[in-house]
């Protein structure tokens with residue numbers, strides 16, 4: 114089964130082509146650019162180029178896997194709408210994956226904290242047990258509010274020293290995305306993990322324009 | 326015969342349009358589906374960019390599916406994709422542009438990143454056919470107030486004037502709030518104005534002095550004048566005559582917009598005027614424009630209200646004009662440009 118994996122939940126713009134056989138994902142080709150402002154510009158060219166490098170056509174793709182965050186909003190949406198449109202145009206299923214799970218899937222075998230940059234001095238995070246199972250809901254908070262008692266390593270964004278050794282990838286990769294997806298189930302809704310409400314305030318009382 | 330898919334997401338409407346460019350150059354509308362997030366913004370009194378962007382992501386593929394259902398076409402019939410790449414809200418534009426690129430790549434068809442404002446002008450060609458050259462376009466909505474000289478929809482648009490502060494539709498929203506009418510302010514003010522006296526209050530006409538920029542607009546002073554007038558009444562303990570305020574405000578807006586547009590057309594020797602954008606649905610603006618254009622010997626064209634507000638059909642129509650003119654498509658690394666200048670019709 115040929116799987117196209119995309120993720121734009123971190124500053125990395127990632128598109129990869131993965132062959133999945135007997136439950137084992139094998140990377141055929143990947144294109145990654147780390148640039149938080151280039152998600153909209155580069156993702157589709159990366160999809161095109163990764164497929165070309167893998168020697169496959171879009172019509173060969175059997176499924177699309179898409180990281181749904183958590184991630185800073187604008188870039189995340191570029192990846193998600195791209196995946197949704199590819200799925201629609203190809204008439205193939207699109208499987209949502211928590212982007213933190215995709216990072217964790219690349220680091221099996223030990224209790225793990227995965228963090229990514231949420232900006233505003235906060236981190237998106239989730240914890241995993243030694244079997245790679247997520248043991249907390251994906252959350253957003255300041256670094257000091259993250260519980261570290263049941264983990265011994267950190268994967269993901271190396272932007273804050275949490276007093277634990279770093280391991281594994283900084284961004285979700287295609288193999289991690291495919292490994293974290295359950296391609297045998299019906300795909301769930303393609304809903305972003307925003308974790309924050311939009312910044313918007315309802316207007317209060319009308320401001321007076323007259324002096325006094 | 327060419328089928329063009331058009332995608333619009335610059336503000337709070339997710340629009341998908343399908344048109345057919347015929348061999349004789351005529352453009353036929355086949356689908357025009359719009360999902361609006363306007364109710365989500367109502368309690369904030371204006372469009373909240375993050376709320377709009379979230380809604381675009383949710384609505385994009387469902388709106389696309391509806392457009393194909395309505396038209397009876399299938400995705401494989403599409404020969405080109407056109408998408409608004411600016412001007413507009415950055416996060417909102419990004420959703421449409423990203424979707425358009427994915428469709429263009431998958432369908433293996435050319436992609437055209439196009440200008441939203443030129444799209445508003447192109448909308449009229451769906452109702453009234455090709456535009457004579459030159460045409461004067463007055464674009465009025467919550468986001469724009471512009472006078473454009475249109476020589477050619479593929480590569481010849483020049484800005485003659487624009488607002489130096491608020492857009493006309495923005496002034497409607499703010500005044501509606503001052504007199505206790507709902508958001509968006511255009512329709513309720515228009516309705517209240519029908520019952521009011523447009524001469525009841527002499528509100529100022531911005532930028533109409535002898536030394537002011539002839540073709541530019543300003544609505545900020547008008548908005549403030551309305552607020553001040555209402556506050557004075559309230560302070561004096563008098564009732565606010567909402568209908569008269571609405572009618573007098575609307576008269577000031579329509580007067581300035583039509584006076585400047587007609588003057589520009591006469592000065593530049595342009596015989597056709599198109600009015601488009603959400604405010605083009607305003608009854609007083611249309612009536613006054615018809616009256617003044619007739620007096621000046623100018624042919625007036627206003628697309629049906631549905632095509633005046635933001636939609637994907639106008640973007641599809643503009644795409645059709647670009648295809649017909651043989652304009653070079655955009656590259657697949659196209660990105661959104663929130664500040665795209667109006668003279669840049671496609672990128």
Ligand SMILES: [Zn+2]
Pocket residue numbers: 441445466468602634635
């Ligand atoms: Zn518009």
